Structure formats: structure tokens, C-alpha cells
Amino acid sequence: MASDSRHRPVETVETAFDIVDVVKDADGAGITQIAAELELAKSTVHRHVKTLESRGLLVQEGDTYRISTWFLDYGIHVRNRHRLYDVARPKVDELAAETDEKVWCVIEEHGVGVHIYGAQGRHSVKTHARIGQRTHLHQFAAGKAILAHLPDERIEEILDDYGLSAQTDRTITDGDELRDHLETIRERGYAFNREESVIGVHAVGAPIRNESGTAIGAISVAGPANRLRGDLMIEELPDLLLGATNEVEVNLAHS
Template structure:
């Protein structure tokens, strides 16, 4: 790699660090960014000028915030996802039918990413939103994805991402996760019993294409005191598997036509 290429890569990295800092601080002044990142204000200013010109950040009364240009780019990525209109339809239907929160999650760089989410009339706030990222092994949808990917990819993700603990019920050993994935493949869906957030249960199932490759996973989550018993173990799995089946048939038909 030439020095010029290295310099360009570092410039890009610094710009992205500034963007992340603005997000982490929920908006920040030049001095706050300088202190947070340990960079000179002059350096930060150079990057912010370009980011503002490209609408990736905004500035008002000395405070910088994330710009809607990221929404433009993110919206494009969302729309370009295979069968997104049908995914949206199924998530919306699950939310309306169950009254809980429904979502479609994809895997990227070994993490789960919320591609689309909708809330039903009884849904509680869990902090989930489009674009939010997290560990695959801590959620129903994430575990469903892990269970249906190739053994090589599974090994790679576990090795590079680890199995960090986010709640008292999080799976933290490779042996336990492997056994859980075997059970998920046998029954066709995964459970999340307060493994991500205390007091929240979820059910998720993977969506695959005609080649068996995982495209993502549908899931429904809700408060543990309400999503329990047969609703957790029978009713929600049946609804989700039905939606997954229709989505997979739609994807297969779309490819063939």
C-alpha cells in the first residue's frame, strides 16, 4: 500500500470516528469532539467541513448532529434488500396480529442489524430501531440465523465476535450455543428468554433462499409476563413460520420469474 493510499484510508477513518462520536454524544460541539477523540480542533474542523458539504452532518448554534444523508443512504440499502416490500408486509402483519413488536433482522460482519421493525398496539419500548446492531447469539432472530448458516461461517463469527454476556440468561459458551443451534434446526425456530433484555421474550425463525442461504430472520418480541406459555411456545412460532414460508415462496417465485 502506498503512503498516499494509507493517508487516504486514515482520513476516511478519522471522518468515520467523528461521525461515531457525534452519534455517541447525541450531538457535540467542536471542543467536545476534540476532548472525546483526543484530536486537535483544527483537524476535526477540516473533516466536519466536508461532512457538512455532503449533508452527513448538520450544525446549529455550534452543535454538530448526524445529517439525514445517512438516512438517504440507509434507505437505499434497505430497499435493495431482496424482497424488502414483502418483508415489510410480513413484519407489519405480525405486529398487527400479535400486538407486539415484530422485526426482520439481517447479519452483517458477524452482527445482527435491524432491517425493519414495526410495533403493535400493545408493544413495549425495547430500544430496538432500524439500523441498530448487536450480537447474534443474544437474540432469537440472531440465533436462528446462526443455526442456519454454514459451519465455517458460524465458526468464524464465534471466533471473531466472541460470546459476550449482556444479561443473566445470555449464552456464553460455544458448547451451549452449538447445542442450542441444533435444537433450533430441529424445531425450525429460536427462543429468546430474557437473553438480550431482562423482562423480554422473543421467537424468531430464519428466512432462506432456494439455495439454503440465510437472508435474515423474522421475529416477534414482547414482555415476558405476557409472551409466555403456549403463546411463546406454540402460537407465535406458528405465526412466524407461516410468514416465513410465504416469504420464502415469494422469494423463490421472484427468482424464477
């Protein structure tokens, strides 16, 4: 029987994107470094890199190759065409001004959380989070809020695909514990992150849901653990977030 090639990966395309990932993660890399990390022949890497450079995806600085601004155009295009970006952005800005903390809007794509917009309050702290960052959903408040409001079969697919890796020693890495945690989130309507993604940082996240109740995104507020605690953490911020996400949901439904 002939094999079905419809879902078979194209190795040259995979190699090209593996090279792009190495260059991005290293903030620039040469042929030797790329070849070593991917366990490929230098000649193979050289051909791919030169092709990527000729198409404008990489730029050369001496012996080092870096990601080009070609990706910036595509990234901005993707973000700007997402309905949630335009509708949620004003509420994210409003929450940042009201709470003085860092506020993020996150979507789920291919089973991970993607930060599509963020706003800084006067006292917001800097963390590793950035626009475009892709993070495992179980590791942060907005991600858990999304995960809890997906169909059960989709949750299991995501857990099977990505597992439960730890970002800190407080990240939930047990499947049964996470499922119980997601049930609690569904019951109260929002999620907490107590140093599960960054030590010293707490966050609250609430889902943005479509008319069927499935999460299409989430908004979170994050700040220092010694500031986001007590009534602010467990009552005031959840109330603010639930009001904001409800407004976004209504605007989405009528836009």
C-alpha cells in the first residue's frame, strides 16, 4: 500500500525553520554553531542559510547571521488582523492605568499561549514576557484561564502534546492536580498565578469567551508578589478583570 504523504513533513522546510529558531534563540549564530546544535553538516547549513539570506529572512553581520525585520512585517500583520487585538486593546490600556501594573492580552494558538498585546502601568515590573512570546498554558494565569475554558478533549490534546514542564518550582506539573485546579478556575471564573511562571511575581487572569463559552483569549494583571496579595489579589483584581473581559465579550459579539 502506498504511504500517505499528505501529512509527511518536508525535511528541507523543517531544517530551514530549525535554523531560524537557533539563530533567534542565540540572538545570532554562525554556521559552525548552527551545525553543531542541529547536528548537520556545515555544507548543508551553509546552503540553507544562504537561501534564507537571499530571501531576506536572515541578515549577515561578519560571520554571524541574525533574524531580519522581514518577520516583523508578518508578525504585525498577523496581530493586527486578529479581532481580539482591536477590541481588547483599549481595555488592556485602561486596566494598566487603573491598576498601575502590567496587563496582557493572550490568545491560544496551536496549544500554547501567545501574548498579542501588553500595557504598562506606572509601577509595572519587567519580566521575560514580551509581545509574540509563546508560553505553555499551564504555567501562567492567562493561560490557565484559557485552558480551563476549552473543551475537555482539547485540554487533553494540549496536555498530551506539550506535557507539564515546570517554569519555576511552583508550577503545577501533576496532571490530576492541574485538572482539579482547572475545575476550580471554571467555577470561580478566573485564575491565579502565584510565582508559577516568575519567582516574585503574582498574576490574575480571566478568560474572554465566545457565545458558546469557549475561551478565545484572556486578560491578566501581573505584579510583585508582595504587592499583589490579600484582598487586592483575591477580590479587587478579579472583579476588575471580570468586568473588563465581559465588556470585551459583548463588544466582540456585536462588532
